[in-house]
Amino acid sequence: MGKLTPQEFESYLKELRAFVEGPCEEMQADIEVTNKFPQEFYDQCNEHNIYRMSLPEEYGGWGLSELETLKCQEEFSRGPGGMRMHMHFAQDLNWRPLYDYGSEELKAELMPKFQDKSIFSAWCLTEATGGTGADLHTTAVKDENGDYVLNGEKWLISFTDMNTHSYIHAVTDPDADPDHRLSTFYVPVDTPGYEVTPMPHMMGCRGAGHTGLKFTNMKVDKKYLLGEEGQGMEIAMHSLAVSRVHIAASNLGMAQRMLEISLARAADRITFGKPILSRQAIKMKIANMQMYIHALRTMVYDFCKDYMHEPNGAYIAEKAACCKLFSIDTTRLVSDEMLEIFGGDGYFEDNPFGPVERLYRDCRAMWLEEGAPTVQRITIARDCIKHGGTMAYLD
Numbered sequence: 605m606g607k608l609t610p611q612e613f614e615s616y617l618k619e620l621r622a623f624v625e626g627p628c629e630e631m632q633a634d635i636e637v638t639n640k641f642p643q644e645f646y647d648q649c650n651e652h653n654i655y656r657m658s659l660p661e662e663y664g665g666w667g668l669s670e671l672e673t674l675k676c677q678e679e680f681s682r683g684p685g686g687m688r689m690h691m692h693f694a695q696d697l698n699w700r701p702l703y704d705y706g707s708e709e710l711k712a713e714l715m716p717k718f719q720d721k722s723i724f725s726a727w728c729l730t731e732a733t734g735g736t737g738a739d740l741h742t743t744a745v746k747d748e749n750g751d752y753v754l755n756g757e758k759w760l761i762s763f764t765d766m767n768t769h770s771y772i773h774a775v776t777d778p779d780a781d782p783d784h785r786l787s788t789f790y791v792p793v794d795t796p797g798y799e800v801t802p803m804p805h806m807m808g809c810r811g812a813g814h815t816g817l818k819f820t821n822m823k824v825d826k827k828y829l830l831g832e833e834g835q836g837m838e839i840a841m842h843s844l845a846v847s848r849v850h851i852a853a854s855n856l857g858m859a860q861r862m863l864e865i866s867l868a869r870a871a872d873r874i875t876f877g878k879p880i881l882s883r884q885a886i887k888m889k890i891a892n893m894q895m896y897i898h899a900l901r902t903m904v905y906d907f908c909k910d911y912m913h914e915p916n917g918a919y920i921a922e923k924a925a926c927c928k929l930f931s932i933d934t935t936r937l938v939s940d941e942m943l944e945i946f947g948g949d950g951y952f953e954d955n956p957f958g959p960v961e962r963l964y965r966d967c968r969a970m971w972l973e974e975g976a977p978t979v980q981r982i983t984i985a986r987d988c989i990k991h992g993g994t995m996a997y998l999d
């Protein structure tokens with residue numbers, strides 16, 4: 605199956621909503637305890653074409669546009685946070701860095717395997733011992749055959765309980781300037797010297813399989829180098845820019861659901877003889893929630909127009925960071941208002957209107973994923989200064 609007609613796409617969005625609010629919610633009750641997705645979740649994702657939807661047609665996917673993909677992300681993010689992360693990875697960091705920077709031989713070998721999750725990737729940038737970005741300590745040293753030997757450790761890495769490959773960012777030239785110190789490798793997890801190390805349980809997003817990683821004299825064939833040696837920083841920044849907008853779309857879907865369940869609860873809850881939804885104090889909260897959600901949706905869709913016009917355009921990183929930063933503010937406000945509207949009941953599990961307590965926990969991960977707010981502000985300010993404060997808008 606190739607591109608979808610507008611009608612087919614609309615019914616696909618409905619299919620996704622029914623999937624996340626039905627079977628996914630049912631599966632999540634156990635996942636909250638086991639912290640692991642059952643095989644059934646992956647099988648059903650496959651049946652619902654989660655691994656195909658945005659993958660380019662030449663590699664067996666549907667090739668949905670960025671706008672269509674983000675609308676799907678928005679729908680999926682109404683469900684459990686760990687599953688939202690899986691959906692995000694499947695459309696984005698899973699295959700895009702290989703597609704953008706892999707050699708034609710490597711792509712021909714591996715890209716078709718993404719369509720049914722025969723391969724799935726983890727993205728390994730963060731380390732416990734330094735700052736994210738150029739300040740990494742994992743090293744990759746070239747041997748006499750031109751292959752690389754990697755040593756080091758990663759931390760807080762998603763989907764390392766089920767991935768087949770890892771994008772590993774490592775220092776190839778410690779003396780180079782910060783933009784050229786790093787290289788990126790796409791490494792099979794059965795490579796000798798690759799080790800998974802345990803991490804404590806997370807606040808939310810249960811099931812998304814987080815661990816540390818350790819590499820000990822891990823020999824990596826040169827065919828797994830993405831792009832050129834020294835291009836790792838560019839690969840990381842370019843890949844994260846797009847991924848940040850998927851976080852923004854995730855916040856959008858989550859905030860939309862929070863608003864809807866808040867409306868339902870406020871209409872149902874009677875105090876002093878009237879539904880609290882009839883009170884002006886509650887209406888002000890609803891208005892604030894809707895204003896932020898509307899503004900966020902506008903920003904995300906505007907980014908899509910730019911990205912589909914020119915994926916490497918001058919304002920992409922700045923706009924992506926704006927989207928991600930604003931999306932956190934949106935979810936912060938909407939989740940706070942939701943909790944206030946639900947009152948004490950919102951602090952407890954098993955709420956009949958929706959998973960208030962879990963949504964509140966799950967959304968907090970998005971403060972950190974793809975960089976903390978400080979990093980977004982640094983990116984925005986850097987590009988804003990470079991462009992003299994202008995930011996192009998497309999018609």
Ligand SMILES: Cc1cc2nc3c(=O)[nH]c(=O)nc-3n(C[C@H](O)[C@H](O)[C@H](O)COP(=O)(O)OP(=O)(O)OC[C@H]3O[C@@H](n4cnc5c(N)ncnc54)[C@H](O)[C@@H]3O)c2cc1C
Nearest residue numbers: 727728729730735736760761762969972974975976978979
């Ligand atoms: C649920 C979850 C999933 C994740 N998945 C992945 C993954 O799959 N792969 C991956 O590589 N990482 C992953 N991460 C890590 C995530 O990207 C980092 O947590 C995030 O980038 C922040 O880095 P840090 O935790 O090292 O914070 P730190 O670097 O310790 O920063 C702490 C605070 O200090 C600020 N700060 C740090 N340095 C500076 C500076 N120089 N100037 C000003 N302020 C500064 C930061 O902005 C932040 O507010 C994940 C994290 C979470 C929570």
